[in-house]
Amino acid sequence: xxxxxxxxxxxxxxxxxxxxxxxxxxxxxxxxxxxxxxxxxxxxxxxxxxxxxxxxxxxxxxxxxxxxxxxxxxxxxxxxxxxxxxxxxxxxxxxxxxxxxxxxxxxxxxxxxxxxxxxxxxxxxxxxxxxxxxxxxxxxxxxxxxxxxxxxxxxxxxxxxxxxxxxxxxxxxxxxxxxxxxxxxxxxxxxxxxxxxxxxxxxxxxxxxxxxxxxxxxxxxxxxxxxxxxxxxxxxxxxxxxxxxxxxxxxxxxxxxxxxxxxxxxxxxxxxxxxxxxxxxxxxxxxxxxxxxxxxxxxxxxxxxxxxxxxxxxxxxxxxxxxx
Ligand code: 8YV
Numbered sequence: 065x066x067x068x069x070x071x072x073x074x075x076x077x078x079x080x081x082x083x084x085x086x087x088x089x090x091x092x093x094x095x096x097x098x099x100x101x102x103x104x105x106x107x108x109x110x111x112x113x114x115x116x117x118x119x120x121x122x123x124x125x126x127x128x129x130x131x132x133x134x135x136x137x138x139x140x141x142x143x144x145x146x147x148x149x150x151x152x153x154x155x156x157x158x159x160x161x162x163x164x165x166x167x168x169x170x171x172x173x174x175x176x177x178x179x180x181x182x183x184x185x186x187x188x189x190x191x192x193x194x195x196x197x198x199x200x201x202x203x204x205x206x207x208x209x210x211x212x213x214x215x216x217x218x219x220x221x222x223x224x225x226x227x228x229x230x231x232x233x234x235x236x237x238x239x240x241x242x243x244x245x246x247x248x249x250x251x252x253x254x255x256x257x258x259x260x261x262x263x264x265x266x267x268x269x270x271x272x273x274x275x276x277x278x279x280x281x282x283x284x285x286x287x288x289x290x291x292x293x294x295x296x297x298x299x300x301x302x303x304x305x306x307x308x309x310x311x312x313x314x315x316x317x318x319x320x321x322x323x324x325x326x327x328x329x330x331x332x333x334x335x336x337x338x339x340x341x342x343x344x345x346x347x348x349x350x351x352x353x354x355x356x357x358x359x360x361x362x363x364x365x366x367x368x369x370x371x372x373x374x375x376x377x378x379x380x381x382x383x384x385x386x387x388x
Contacts, residue, residue: 067373068130070106072115073137076359079366086370087112107131114369122148133372137365139163139352141382142274142301149383156382157368159361160219166357167271168223170350171299172231174323175212175267177345178295180204184342205266205293205320207232213265214238215258216272216300217247224269225251237261262289267297274301284309290319299351302327311337314344325351 066088071080074093083089090106092099095118107113107128113120116137122145125131134149135157149156177183181204188194188202212228214221217240228234229251236253238244239261247253258281262268268290272278282296282305290296296319298305307328313319321343327336330349338344352361364380371377377387 067111067132068109069112069114069369069373070103070110072103072113072118073362075114075362075366079362082366083114083369087373112369112373114365116365117143119143121145125149125152133157133369135365135369135372137361140273140301144382146383150386153386155372155377155384155386157365157372157377157380158382159364159368159380161380162360162364163352163357164219164223166354167220167299167351168227170325170347170352171220171224171269171271171297172227174297174299174325174345174347175228175269175295176207178297178321178323178343179207179210179267181343183345207234207267209233209235210266211235211237211264213256213261213268214240214253215261215268215270216240217244217253218271220271220299221269222247222250224271225253229253234267237264258286259289262286263291265294266291267295269297270300270304272300272304274303278304280304280306282306282310284312287313288318292318293320295319295321295323297323299325302330307338314338314341321345323347325349 066086069083069087069089071089071091072095080091092103095103104127109130110128111130112133113131114135120143125145125148131154133155137159139158139160141156141158144156146156185202212234214225214236217238221238225236225247229236236251237256238247238253239256239258243255256264270282284306287309310322314322323345325347326349332346338346352358368380
């Protein structure tokens with residue numbers, strides 16, 4: 065008999081078929097309040113799980129007593145209880161390589177949109193305000209030749225540095241857990257402690273994952289170090305930033321603006337003060353949201369699940385210490 069798996073995200077047909085060749089698949093396009101009881105019932109038999117966008121905490125994982133492998137269609141895994149999985153020797157697979165360039169493109173877009181006020185001026189044009197040649201009220205600030213500060217110099221940070229350094233002649237300063245000699249070599253990136261980076265960069269770009277160590281790492285104190293004409297960009301995870309402190313820094317004009325792909329609460333509540341600030345570019349967690357990247361992520365996740373279910377893991381495992 066084929067092993068049972070549960071897929072909790074809509075997959076392209078050919079990828080679903082690839083899974084169906086090997087497994088008995090119970091598929092949900094998405095899990096919501098309506099189908100949650102059916103999802104729980106399917107978990108009881110699940111040996112494998114694949115999907116994204118669901119919080120799989122210890123209690124929910126306990127509803128899957130036969131579970132042997134989990135494959136998330138994402139790079140981030142803050143929505144999983146990794147400790148609970150590791151205790152049960154269940155590998156958690158993810159897709160860090162499949163979205164690098166796409167997310168770096170998104171961050172560059174937020175940098176450009178913030179500095180050049182692309183969204184704000186486009187809204188004014190749509191509102192009929194473009195009546196004459198533009199005066200200073202439409203001006204932005206340059207991106208090229210400025211200093212980009214990258215917090216988190218991993219795969220995405222390096223892809224961003226490449227764009228900024230060679231596409232826009234920017235100076236790169238960075239902060240990360242372990243120094244990245246390759247980035248220093250390739251992009252002339254200068255390592256700085258976090259405080260120094262915050263006070264140096266014209267565009268502070270945050271790409272850190274969420275963990276107990278990074279929660280609210282960027283707080284009022286850190287934001288106060290930024291230059292008043294600098295921009296803050298977040299494409300990592302919302303809760304790495306104290307959003308209330310960011311809102312206050314923006315309201316008090318302590319920084320020039322922000323470009324945000326992630327928020328403490330997603331979807332962002334419609335009454336968030338961020339939405340009424342002309343110097344904030346807010347996008348709905350679209351870092352990896354292109355057809356190409358989402359397909360590559362789903363394909364990698366399917367391959368990851370097959371590898372984990374057949375004891376042939378070769379990379380992409382969050383908790384490799386459990387592999388025998
Ligand atoms: C999406 C992401 O949130 O991969 C990640 O960690 O943040 C994004 O690509 C994810 O794929 C859920 O759809």
